[in-house]
Amino acid sequence: MDIRYEVNPVDFKTYQTEEVRNAFLVETLFEDGRVQFTYSHYDRLVIGGAVPTTEPLELEWTDVLKTNYFLERRELAVINIGGEGEVTVDGEVYSLVKRDCLYIGMENKQVQFRSKDATSPARYYLVSAGAHRVYPTKLLPISEAEPNKLGSDAESNSRTIYKYIHQEGIQSCQLMVGMTLLEPNNMWNTMPAHLHDRRMEAYLYFDMEPQTRVFHFMGQPNETRHLVLKNEQAILSPPWSIHSGVGTSNYTFIWAMAGENYTFSDMDAVPMEDLK
Ligand SMILES: O=C(O)C(=O)C[C@H](O)C(=O)CO
Ligand SMILES: [Zn+2]
Numbered sequence: 001m002d003i004r005y006e007v008n009p010v011d012f013k014t015y016q017t018e019e020v021r022n023a024f025l026v027e028t029l030f031e032d033g034r035v036q037f038t039y040s041h042y043d044r045l046v047i048g049g050a051v052p053t054t055e056p057l058e059l060e061w062t063d064v065l066k067t068n069y070f071l072e073r074r075e076l077a078v079i080n081i082g083g084e085g086e087v088t089v090d091g092e093v094y095s096l097v098k099r100d101c102l103y104i105g106m107e108n109k110q111v112q113f114r115s116k117d118a119t120s121p122a123r124y125y126l127v128s129a130g131a132h133r134v135y136p137t138k139l140l141p142i143s144e145a146e147p148n149k150l151g152s153d154a155e156s157n158s159r160t161i162y163k164y165i166h167q168e169g170i171q172s173c174q175l176m177v178g179m180t181l182l183e184p185n186n187m188w189n190t191m192p193a194h195l196h197d198r199r200m201e202a203y204l205y206f207d208m209e210p211q212t213r214v215f216h217f218m219g220q221p222n223e224t225r226h227l228v229l230k231n232e233q234a235i236l237s238p239p240w241s242i243h244s245g246v247g248t249s250n251y252t253f254i255w256a257m258a259g260e261n262y263t264f265s266d267m268d269a270v271p272m273e274d275l276k
Contacts, residue, residue: 012220035113046126054118070111075106075175083098085122101177130258160180187247192270208232212249
């Protein structure tokens, strides 16, 4: 059971590398034939991974959540970052290719994950937050998602953002989820950096070669620290922290937020002069 408690920014200033990694880095989410989760006490966000091979996998974690079923008081985003697969939600079957996103609303009792081909299994990234009402379960195939181009080659941050779950997209209680793809030869994400003290955020970095690394920066703007991440590792970003990264090559990441408001554009830009 991987539970991560909150850290306050004053204590964070004294953290050594291992303490930073233990508190904020999620090293293993995707293993063949398993569903696994990390529970963050920041806004009670749960992130997880499911990699079904020959057998389907079930969404279950009642021993930790102490509810009758996972989605009794929660909502869930499922993004496939692997081979083609199917997700069954209370008998309804949804097909997901790589980068498709499925939102599953509160009160769905049975969720099953399958791969079409066990030799190239689906890899489902799971993000769940507390919910207070039912929103409809909805699939957004990547082919129908709207790309937003950001950044420039001169700043090494040419990238495309797809928003899946947000105010003008799939509706949810708290979850806001999207994906950002860096163009080849572009390595920086979310620089200039920002804060949103109203919401925490989780980043899953993927589509990286085995030797590629991302240096992820976190902390209050005047007290930053870095973590070094490999492919398919995630970071939990507290509301008081910047969340920005630079890779040794380009990469893709899924960002997911939960918290006070539901406004993607609610970001406080951090002036470059303030970064230390
Ligand atoms: O590339 C980016 O910049 C991002 O994707 C930023 C995230 O969307 C984010 O931090 C939203 O708050
Ligand atoms: Zn952010």
